[in-house]
Amino acid sequence: MTPINHHISDALLLEYAAGTLEEGWSLAVATHLALCPDCRKRLSLMEAAGGALIESIEPETTPERERESWTAMLQRLKAEPAGAPESEAQPARRSIEEVDRTIPEPLRSYIGGSLAAVEWRRLGIGAAQYQVPVDGDLNVKLLRVGPGRPLPEHGHGGRELTLILKGCYRCDGEAFGPGDFDEEDEETVHEPVVTPDGECICLIVTDAPLKFKSRMMRAVQPFLGI
């Protein structure tokens, strides 16, 4: 795999570390983390900061309360089955389809276990999509666009996260390839074009319906469900 050049921002990664990020955003973040040791290292630092901040809390409490609390804890410990403590289960050696080498967990389970099994819905002009089921209001989908084609052209009303899974696109003079994480907000108009050497598959998470610039695409948007 080529090195990853576009990473998760500190602000977004911190929301994931703190546990305040919704499921749809978290899916894109966690899938990039599976592909990117650098971002995992930054996540570890944030979790260490979380640990240090918890320690810096100076709680209001009394010795009586703490004694009661520990007594209750001891009761629970006694009720625990006296087995061996949990240890790392030796994972059975799983094998995956070649096509899924770039689709790590947690995403793979969300798309039904394999890219080969995805039922794509055509979007007309050299593109297809698959709506990924998640709880909440976010719009999460896989998009598959043919070589040399633009991603369906759009601006957007809020945050948009794109994780490239296969192929490459160029956007504002920059190249995005497998594993790259593209984070856009309301300020940007995002017009990626897939490179001519092959199709591009990416995961896109948005918090607002995409606003297409072309009148034709806007007219058909409700029917396409995008």
Added chain:
Amino acid sequence: MLLGIRMPKSKGPALAEMSAEEMTLCLVRTGRSRDVASFERLFVHFGPRIRSFMLKRALDGQLAEELMQETMMMVWRKAALFDPQRGNASAWIFTLARNVMIDNLRKAKRPEFDPTDPAFVPDAPETPDVNFEQDESAERIRQALDSLPVEQAELLRMSFFEDISHSMIAEKTNLPLGTVKSRIRAAFSRLRAALGEDQ
């Protein structure tokens, strides 16, 4: 005193400090030999702090106590999974508390990567001379947090202790979202610098 998280010491008994080294030792002993005395040390140190962490969101002392007990139960059950080569004890306990909070208060899913997945890209082997021991890193992070500019430290505390997004923090503090993000970036640049990492 930021955001009322630091309570005046005079209101309660001063809680014993615990060095990162001692925490690691207690956690490893809890995992390896089910040593109740070591676990009690961790409970005395972290219990009241995790209860306060939960109380920020639970708004109910009884529920906060239950979620703290649940977190400490996880510490007891999973202590053998803690690897002192890979992380420090307070970071590890924080992730357990966070997950208990998400499961019980947010009732939301938080998808996670799976290191045993064949498509997972593993870490490159560490070069030993650029990495501090985990316990030393923990101390350096504590010190770096203490020396952050107040406005950066406050944003980190809000991010970790209040169940709100950065756009909600921006509204609450009357700061542009871009300023919230750039302060967070500046804070982590300082923390990474303190660990001798690339910024």
